[in-house]
Amino acid sequence: MVLDKRIPVTVITGFLGSGKTTLVNRILKEKHGLGKVAVIENEFGEVGVDDGLLMNAKEEILEMNNGCICCTVRGDLIKILRRLSKRADARGIDLVLIETTGLADPAPVAQTFFVDDEVQASYRLDAILTVADAAHLLQHLDDVKPEGVENEAVEQIAFADVVLLNKIDLVSSEQRDEVVRRIRAINATAALHSCVRSAAPLEALLGLGAFSLERVMAEEPGFLQSDGAEHVHDSSVTSVGLQLRGDLHMGRLNAWLSGLLRERGADLFRSKGLLSIAGSDDRYVFQGVHMLMGFASSADGVGRPWAPGEPRASRLVFIGRSLDRSELEAGLRACLVGEGEDVAEGEGEEEEVEVEVEAEAEAGAEREGQDK
Numbered sequence: 001m002v003l004d005k006r007i008p009v010t011v012i013t014g015f016l017g018s019g020k021t022t023l024v025n026r027i028l029k030e031k032h033g034l035g036k037v038a039v040i041e042n043e044f045g046e047v048g049v050d051d052g053l054l055m056n057a058k059e060e061i062l063e064m065n066n067g068c069i070c071c072t073v074r075g076d077l078i079k080i081l082r083r084l085s086k087r088a089d090a091r092g093i094d095l096v097l098i099e100t101t102g103l104a105d106p107a108p109v110a111q112t113f114f115v116d117d118e119v120q121a122s123y124r125l126d127a128i129l130t131v132a133d134a135a136h137l138l139q140h141l142d143d144v145k146p147e148g149v150e151n152e153a154v155e156q157i158a159f160a161d162v163v164l165l166n167k168i169d170l171v172s173s174e175q176r177d178e179v180v181r182r183i184r185a186i187n188a189t190a191a192l193h194s195c196v197r198s199a200a201p202l203e204a205l206l207g208l209g210a211f212s213l214e215r216v217m218a219e220e221p222g223f224l225q226s227d228g229a230e231h232v233h234d235s236s237v238t239s240v241g242l243q244l245r246g247d248l249h250m251g252r253l254n255a256w257l258s259g260l261l262r263e264r265g266a267d268l269f270r271s272k273g274l275l276s277i278a279g280s281d282d283r284y285v286f287q288g289v290h291m292l293m294g295f296a297s298s299a300d301g302v303g304r305p306w307a308p309g310e311p312r313a314s315r316l317v318f319i320g321r322s323l324d325r326s327e328l329e330a331g332l333r334a335c336l337v338g339e340g341e342d343v344a345e346g347e348g349e350e351e352e353v354e355v356e357v358e359a360e361a362e363a364g365a366e367r368e369g370q371d372k
């Protein structure tokens with residue numbers, strides 16, 4: 001038997017806010033015996049936030065922003081993989097993780113490893129790992145799409161070799177059973193692990209050799225002929241990225257986000273941000289999934305504090321249906337601390353949030369992700 005020396009690749013997919021970045025952070029900081037990891041990170045919008053949420057101590061992090069990895073920036077993925085393969089030996093890269101945007105169809109991503117000769121010679125697709133949010137999965141599976149637009153949540157479950165059912169602490173046992181039933185109705189063969197904060201044993205997720213081209217070809221005979229161009233996104237779903245210099249008033253920010261999620265939560269699939277809060281040297285992380293939201297900071301072990309003299313700015317990303325950029329930007333600007341405004345350290349941090357609050361800032365908060 002010939003030993004396959006190609007670099008194994010795990011594609012981590014799952015709908016927006018399911019806990020993918022949390023899982024990637026776990027892999028980066030826990031011992032798994034699989035060697036050095038390179039991460040290819042894909043964000044849907046023009047403003048990236050996840051790079052600031054990943055623990056990139058000694059690992060290689062490569063970003064692909066402003067497009068979906070399964071269609072508009074798929075060519076970029078091939079270029080990145082080719083470049084990475086040329087320096088893999090020198091950098092000692094033993095494993096590649098590809099974290100897709102939550103709006104990606106994993107099939108064209110998987111196809112990349114079989115239709116490009118250079119990529120196929122250097123890499124082998126180990127598994128498609130889908131992270132599913134137990135609290136919101138049924139909502140996304142039942143989402144009615146315009147004609148000709150596929151449901152990404154369904155595709156992500158259908159194509160999975162492993163399903164990580166995350167955030168089971170947010171649902172009852174009866175609700176969990178119904179979610180599992182729906183998953184099994186779509187994909188009866190994938191390994192299924194339930195968990196909280198993406199905390200499934202890594203040996204159950206990595207180094208599995210689970211992807212089978214033969215199985216995929218049996219189910220989708222045209223798999224290798226497709227170029228991914230037929231993947232059409234719901235045009236009403238957009239990403240709004242905002243960047244503002246200066247500090248934000250925590251009380252006003254809290255009130256604005258609470259109202260926004262309360263009024264638009266059903267249409268806001270995902271919201272996240274890296275924040276500069278007045279009166280604090282800590283860098284704050286905001287995470288929202290529909291009407292759930294939470295904050296964490298470098299004081300909680302999430303990210304790093306602001307360095308003395310470092311230019312301070314905030315980056316927020318909202319992904320949802322029928323978003324109004326000017327309205328969102330005006331709301332955020334109203335949270336800026338004006339010149340000469342006196343803000344005591346931590347002012348407003350303890351104000352109650354009127355919508356449901358997730359105990360910890362999810363996904364990017366490095367301590368989350370809910371699975372196994």
